[in-house]
Amino acid sequence: MKGLFATSSVALSLASRTVSSPLNGRSDPIIFVGPFTVTSDSVHNVHVEYGDKAFEGEVRVVHGGCDMTEVHHMHHELGTTFIRREAQPERFVWVVPDNAVHGGCLHAYSGPNLIGRSAPITVSRNIRKREDIAEIADASGPWFDGVAYMQSKTNNASFVAVAKSRKIAIVGGGMAGLLTSLLLDSVGIKDWHITESSQRVGGRIRTKYLAGTTPDQYQYQEMGPMRFPVSVTYADTNETLDIQDHKMVFQLGDVLNAMNGNASDLAVKFIPWIQSSPNVPANSNGFRLPNGRIPSAAQIRANSSYRYPAANASNPEEAAFALEAVEELLDESPERLRNASQNIFAAHKEAIAKGLFHWSEAAYLRYYLNLSSDTVDFVAGAGNSPQWDIYDSVYFAATTWRTIDKGLESLPRAFMPHVRDRTTFGRKITGIAHDEETNKVTLSWRKDPFAQEVETEEYDYAVVAVPFSKVRLWKLPKYSSLLSRAITTMNYQQSCKIALHYKTRFWEHLSPPIIGGCGSTDIAGIGSVCYPAYEINSTRGGVLLASYSSGTPARSLAALSTQDHVGMVQRAMVEVHGAVADEQFTGAYDRQCWEVDEHQAGAWASPFLGQQDLYLPAYYKTEFNTIFIGEHTSYTHAWIFSALDSAVRGTAQLLLDMGLVDEAKEVVETWMGRWIHI
Secondary structure, eight states, X not given: OOOOOBOHHHHHHHTTSOTTSOOOOTTXXXXXXXXXXXXSSEEEEEEEEOSSTXXXXXXXXXXXXXXXXXXXXXXXXXXXEEEBTTBOOSEEEEEEOTTOOTTOEEEEEETTEEEXXXXXXXXXXXXXXXXXTTTTOOTTOOSEEHHHHHHHSOHHHHHBOOOTTOOEEEEOOSHHHHHHHHHHHHTTOOOEEEEESSSSSOTTOOEEEGGGOOGGGOOEEESSOOOEEEEEEETTTTEEEEOSTTHHHHHHHHHHHHHTTTOGGGOOOEEEOOOOOTTSXXXXXXXXXXXXXXXXXXXXXXXXXXXXXXXXXXXXXXXXXXXXXHHHHHOOOHHHHHHHHHOHHHHHHHHHHHTTTTOBHHHIIIIISXXXXXXXXXXXXXOOSBSOOHHHHHHHTOSEEEEETTOTTHHHHHHHHHXXXXXXXXXXXXXXXXXXXXXXXXXXXXXXXXXXXXXXXXXXXXXXXXXHHHHTTSBOOOOOHHHHHHHHHOOEEOEEEEEEEESSOGGGGSSSXXXXXXXXXXXXXXXXXXXXXXXXXXXXXXXXXXXXXXXXXXXXXXXXXXXXXHHHHHHHHHHHHOTHHHHHEEEEEEEEEGGGOTTTSSSEEOOOTTHHHHHGGGGXXXXXXXXXXXXXXXXXXXXXHHHHHHHHHHHHHHHHHTTOHHHHHHHHHHTTOTTEEO
């Protein structure tokens, strides 16, 4: 990078110049080349050139009237730095205050001497509503305010933009880490490296191709994420609204396809997903049809006797009151769901104001409404999760869904040509260290688990896209109390999935046929059963997601041996579908219990009461040159969108740390960072 200041001899010669003489001549040590139009209450890069390459010394950049004669006449200061001949920065950072002088100029001073003045700068008022922070969030958990972020940094630490040659560690090759690499590449930062503990990229995306098949043989199931909600049609108004959040996933698919020249073997092709289907099995509370099978959702709707009644509350009137009270508090009305589908950040702020993060459903009923323990247990159980779950309510209300042809694994597969040469697989990080003297970050690991000494590599910054369920076992710097507590205590949900392979798609030929969709059963430990939405009525074999169980039951399932677990699920498929499930089973299967996965140690972040709103602000501060991203640092959890969302925030944060404001704005504008204010 070029530098900013001149030699002492040049500095002495400047003393003879009058400060009223016109500057911006090509002989001036510092030449301001833009911008000459800025917006108040925003952050900008100031680009400079050097008329005298030999200049060296301290430079102070200020903003004020174009006719100011002394530095103390300034309106405000941008910053101060020392310029060396061999290290002349090409741009500085300007945090433009809300009351910046319209038509003023930027001035560069070396001591009392004026060594550069810009042309007059137009300052337009920021008429954009601060809905990204003042309207959307608040002090208890803003998403990300780049202006406030830069204002909070010490002047000299944030004034000079650094070189794009900085060495960046990306720890974790899941979707957040992969998108971070793409974003850095897109703004010209090439010296990044992904360190991944497993032998693959994709994180919790786990498409399993059973019986030794390949993607184009369509014998697969999703053992991690499965689908993306697209839009909701509301019955009360008959209007259809797109769900805004997940559009980032579709955008990523388009970008990767273009980067790969639309190569068929790397294609990310979105196809319809069937979320609901009338003939899927339903929870009948123990009732069975005369043929021994579980009734379908359509059969139960048509004949209520096909479902045994649930246990009665000990106090029915109080239970009815409790249910009404919870519904009133949550207020998941069509209008509120519509609003959340368009702006999940506004919904988050609203939930904070209503106290939905301060009460679990059980605690609200027991300690706020003073209802009996029996009623609380009947209505709410004993969960310790905050009441805010409207994003899942919105997503699962979707009437249009998409998945990815040949499996979600296509998404990380499309990244491989772009990350393969800058990724190390099988390296399990055990620690992060920061050197105060060099301001460098060091990652450590062991090739031999029994080795006493660690191997290390040094970086300028580390972007950590690893679940806290793994990070909490590392040796870490002395992060702030809040961030340290988030790392050590963030709760993760557990889940288990079993995929079973069959000779034919027999379920599509039952009477009545089952065509896609997810159903549920009352069989212990089974949870949901999902039927493939691709290749309907194909003559090939097929793969069922025969069991998808989450929460406490999944912990018990994870303790089973694989054989016992798979055998239990296969017997359940016979109970659901009849003897044909036994006749058609090939013996091929896959099992994924996320809590015991060595690379994840949990399925997704599921904050306990108080953790969501308490910990969010900790993620928006860079501590010891380390930035944390991943779905656990997002407003929403468990969805691919959540991970991508965090990558945009984390990359913008990193670029601002480096003073690369132009690049941060480019990332925000390109990648739907709709609530980042820069």
